[in-house]
Amino acid sequence: MLTKRTVLRAFAAAGMLLVAALPAAAEKIVVTDIIGRKVEVEAPVRKIILGEGRQMYFVAALDKDEPFKRVVGWRDDLGKADPENYKAYLTRYPQIAKLPTFGGMKEGAFDVEQAIALKPDVLFLNIEAKVASDEAKLVEKLASVGIPVVYVDFREKPFEHTEPSMRLIGKLFGKEQVAEDFIKYRAEQIALVTDRLAKAGDLKRPLVMVERAGGYSDDCCMSFGNENFGKMVEFAGGRNLATPLIPGTFGTINPERIVADNPDIVIVTGSSWDGYVPGGNWVGLGAGADMTEARRKLANLMKRPAFVQSAAVKNGRVYGIWHQFYNSPYQFVAIQQIAKWLHPELFKDIDPDATMKALHERFLPLPYEPGLWVSLEAVK
Numbered sequence: 001m002l003t004k005r006t007v008l009r010a011f012a013a014a015g016m017l018l019v020a021a022l023p024a025a026a027e028k029i030v031v032t033d034i035i036g037r038k039v040e041v042e043a044p045v046r047k048i049i050l051g052e053g054r055q056m057y058f059v060a061a062l063d064k065d066e067p068f069k070r071v072v073g074w075r076d077d078l079g080k081a082d083p084e085n086y087k088a089y090l091t092r093y094p095q096i097a098k099l100p101t102f103g104g105m106k107e108g109a110f111d112v113e114q115a116i117a118l119k120p121d122v123l124f125l126n127i128e129a130k131v132a133s134d135e136a137k138l139v140e141k142l143a144s145v146g147i148p149v150v151y152v153d154f155r156e157k158p159f160e161h162t163e164p165s166m167r168l169i170g171k172l173f174g175k176e177q178v179a180e181d182f183i184k185y186r187a188e189q190i191a192l193v194t195d196r197l198a199k200a201g202d203l204k205r206p207l208v209m210v211e212r213a214g215g216y217s218d219d220c221c222m223s224f225g226n227e228n229f230g231k232m233v234e235f236a237g238g239r240n241l242a243t244p245l246i247p248g249t250f251g252t253i254n255p256e257r258i259v260a261d262n263p264d265i266v267i268v269t270g271s272s273w274d275g276y277v278p279g280g281n282w283v284g285l286g287a288g289a290d291m292t293e294a295r296r297k298l299a300n301l302m303k304r305p306a307f308v309q310s311a312a313v314k315n316g317r318v319y320g321i322w323h324q325f326y327n328s329p330y331q332f333v334a335i336q337q338i339a340k341w342l343h344p345e346l347f348k349d350i351d352p353d354a355t356m357k358a359l360h361e362r363f364l365p366l367p368y369e370p371g372l373w374v375s376l377e378a379v380k
Contacts, residue, residue: 026121031168033151034161035127041148044174045121046070051105052126053078056089057328058154058166061182061363062175068093070173072118075110076101080275082324084286088366105129105138112138116145122172127153127161155327156249159231162186162329182329182363189332189355190235193339196346197237206264206342208238209312212250213323214268214301215281220255221306228326229269229334236338237346238265255306265341266312268301269323270294283320289371294320299376317341322372330359337373 026042033039048070050056056078060067067089079086090096100118103109106129115123123142125133130151133139139149152168153161163183170179197203210229212222224230225246233240241263242253270283283297284290298320302313312318319341325334337352353370360368 029171031150031171033168034153034165035130035151037151039148039150041122041150041172043121043172045172047072047118047120049102049115049118049120049123050074051102051110051124051129053086054081054324054327055124055126055152056085057324057330058152058169060365061166061329062170062173062178064178064363064365067365068096068099071096071099072120073100073102073115075104077104081271081273082286083272083275084288084369084371085366088287088369092366105132105136108132108136110136110138112136112141115142116147120147123147123149124169125149125151127151127156154329154331155228157227158326158329158331159227159235162331166329178363185359185362186329186332190335192350193237193335193347194235197339197343200343200346203237203343203346205237205239206317207241207261208233208265208267208338208342209241209253209258209261209263209310211266211268211301212326213273213282214270215283215297216273216277219252220304221253221258223251223253224326225249225251229267232325232331232335232338233267233342235335236342238338238342255304258306259309262310263312264315265317266302266307266310266319267338267341268298268318268320269326270297270320271323283374285320285322285372285374286324287366287369287371291371291374294371294374295376298374302376316377318376320374325372330356333359333372341375 152165223242226243227249230240270285272284357368
């Protein structure tokens with residue numbers, strides 16, 4: 001027989017369960033974005049616009065179970081810049097085909113009226129879009145209707161901005177602990193390389209030429225200064241050829257300078273860019289990429305005058321790597337792979353494929369598919 005006290009306890013317990021099941025109530029918080037702006041946002045955010053489709057790399061890491069639950073609109077670049085991941089997401093989450101899309105800020109193709117109509121809690125922009133957004137007075141226009149803009153960065157200064165960007169987004173999502181877990185994992189994986197290099201002492205550091213998006217155009221040669229892939233090379237125990245030549249993150253090196261410096265190793269970044277340059281000479285890397293075709297294209301790129309007589313080509317120390325590591329919080333995997341290329345004996349037990357697989361299993365909604373790097377080195 002139920003007593004009055006038992007019934008009250010049951011109702012109280014049910015009420016507690018109901019409260020626990022409800023999403024956290026949104027409240028106004030002030031955050032500092034990656035360029036130092038104080039921004040008031042109602043958090044946890046429930047509706048977001050991604051100023052770049054590849055921002056899904058960090059969204060998916062924080063919202064693994066439902067990566068698109070907050071996304072009400074996004075830039076249209078993911079399917080062009082990273083078609084393999086886009087197709088995988090589309091297969092698993094077919095509703096994304098109906099998401100409103102935007103053009104890029106730098107191209108002047110961002111539709112402000114469409115953004116306002118979607119009533120997002122926040123718009124995320126990469127810092128490289130700031131000049132264009134300032135010219136368009138985008139922040140002011142959206143602020144006038146109560147839509148905040150938050151800047152993040154995984155591209156211009158990823159080794160300075162990745163951790164604070166992840167913490168910022170984690171706070172806005174109400175996923176602070178997931179963000180901290182990711183940051184910790186990333187730091188541990190980088191330390192596997194840097195700690196071992198430190199213990200190795202006076203190690204010979206090979207000279208590395210990183211060609212950014214080789215074959216994307218006929219020009220030679222885009223590269224990275226002392227940031228992004230340039231910094232990855234340094235972290236991996238190499239000397240980046242372009243560091244003294246390119247003052248910022250991105251720039252171009254004269255082919256004659258590459259011939260004169262004669263790099264020990266060449267690394268070309270690539271992706272499947274048929275959406276931008278159909279049938280181009282770029283090295284098509286990405287999840288599930290055709291390695292035979294990627295290797296063929298990489299070999300063809302090494303026939304250009306800047307590289308054909310280099311020590312790297314003569315010794316078969318030429319490699320291709322997934323370009324999108326340059327614009328995601330996953331750079332630590334690239335560091336491990338580059339370290340294996342630069343110092344194969346020192347890092348023979350490091351397995352970047354296993355690291356990437358673990359990243360997917362722990363933080364990402366899609367299974368890992370190889371295809372992110374390729375080598376011209378002879379198989380021993």
